[in-house]
Amino acid sequence: MxxxxxxxxxxxxxxxxxxxxxxxxxxxxxxxxxxxxxxxxxxxxxxxxxxxxxxxxxxxxxxxxxxxxxxxxxxxxxxxxxxxxxxxxxxxxxxxxxxxxxxxxxxxxxxxxxxxxxxxxxxxxxxxxxxxxxxxxxxxxxxxxxxxxxxxxxxxxxxxxxxxxxxxxxxxxxxxxxxxxxxxxxxxxxxxxxxxxxxxxxxPKGVGALVSMIDRIPLHVGDRILIAAPIFHTWGYAALQLSFGMSATVILRRRFDPRDVVEVLEGERVQAMFAVPVMLQRMIEQLPADPGGTVRRPSLRVVATSGSAYPSGFTTRFMDEYGDVLYNLYGSTEASWICIATPSDLRRHPDTAGTPPLGTVVRLLDADGAEVPDGETGRIFCGNEMVFEGYTSGGSKEFIDGMVSTGDMGHRADGLYFIDGRDDDMVISGGENVYPSEVEGLLVAHPAVREVSVVGVPDPDFGQRLAAFIALEPGAELSADDVRDLVRSQRARHCVPREVVFLDELPRNTTGKILTRELKARFA
Structure with a gap:
């Protein structure tokens, strides 16, 4: 650097x-x-x-x-x-x-x-x-x-x-x-x-890793930073490192509660908050919107999130209420940070992963290791000084030219990166390829849908079929046929989920990621 x-x-x-x-x-x-x-x-x-x-x-x-x-x-x-x-x-x-x-x-x-x-x-x-x-x-x-x-x-x-x-x-x-x-x-x-x-x-051997983050996420020395993300998680631990590197004041709570967070933001004059996406979703769901449409947190300059994908359009909804303060990091435990989406990126394309920060290289590669052109989906590889040294069990991830595989598929358009899904999540049904995230993005935009996960499950005739697990908004109504008709009207036939399961809520781990293994187990 x-x-x-x-x-x-x-x-x-x-x-x-x-x-x-x-x-x-x-x-x-x-x-x-x-x-x-x-x-x-x-x-x-x-x-x-x-x-x-x-x-x-x-x-x-x-x-x-x-x-x-x-x-x-x-x-x-x-x-x-x-x-x-x-x-x-x-x-x-x-x-x-x-x-x-x-x-x-x-x-x-x-x-x-x-x-x-x-x-x-x-x-x-x-x-x-x-x-x-x-x-x-x-x-x-x-x-x-x-x-x-x-x-x-x-x-x-x-x-x-x-x-x-x-x-x-x-x-x-x-x-x-x-x-x-x-x-x-x-x-x-x-x-x-x-x-x-x-x-x-x-x-880190020097300040390069710290500078890489603060160049894109505008933290300042002495900021008051609420770390809501669990500090055992990659993002929470990174927030702790960044905060101490900036001689900041860190505010901690043992458990996340949306109302408590809002009180802390206002009472402690918080300038920055680190969270996982599901926390912001709960804040928006459980707290009334600001009726005047004005920013309610005048001291809040940064809300930095990572850990999972947002529902389609949520980033715009959040910024409409809290101001253009949202920075979303796409990363992994193995690669650390990969891309960061700034508020201006998210205003242009609400679902983008952003661009690589200083010192990070991202490549989209095909099955032979060659780069794919803009607009085409490829395997995401990343290189920076924080790439992991391997699993403690002795295993590792695939490396090409010093870059580690993230396990994700993505494409680049309009100068920004987008995540299309996990490389092992691609479902082949009757010879047709489909990424569940494509169907999830369509369904979550429906006003009755609170959250959704689409997975591939075994099928004796087609190899795999899609199953959609949906949690509805309180009081909302939606049938399995409604779901299929919606997908059928806007996507190819092979994208239509043959199974639609309604749940009160989707199973998540402590960092908010949906436990797809529990969903798939229903059809094992």
Missing amino acids: NPLVIAATMARRGMLAPNLPHRLVGQLTSLATWGMSLVGEVRQAALGAPQRIAVIDQARGATTYAELFDRGMRAAVALRSQGVEPGHRIGLMARNHVGAVEVMVGASALGVDLVLVNTGLAGEQLGLVLAQQEIDLLVHDEEFAAIVDVLVDGPKTLSESAFAAAVDALPVGTSVDRPEPAGRTIILTSGTTGVPKGAARRT
């Missing part, structure tokens, strides 16, 4: 603002020593603005950067007292709160691998993940004690209160030396089609 571009972006976002000489020297020395790891970011922020609020927690209130760095260092020593050393692997099963952040910073400071465990896992699946990831110690919130305690032959466990007590017992100023090599953060894949896999997340 061009050094002049890096410098210009950092200046534009307030990262090169003057500071006291000793603090500036301390920040630069810290970054040179600790790098852009989580503990490195917190340490440089603590040196540059020690009394700035780092985290506002629903239960514990405000924690300054100086306090967060100190407690992170003590957390590292507390982990070591449990027999954890560099090279070991710990798990964290926690919601969004400052205690979870302290564990993350402590793991980063100690140089151990940190596995962020999905809070929606339970029973056999949780046991499989803990075993597959070879976790030596699991730190968990109190609410998961009953789930964790029944595990057979599981790792050593420690509740959040026990861990906090161990940190509290250590004297202020307790510290550890910089680890060599640094530990890794392991993000679990969504597991929508099977057992989640662990993807090792690289630690």
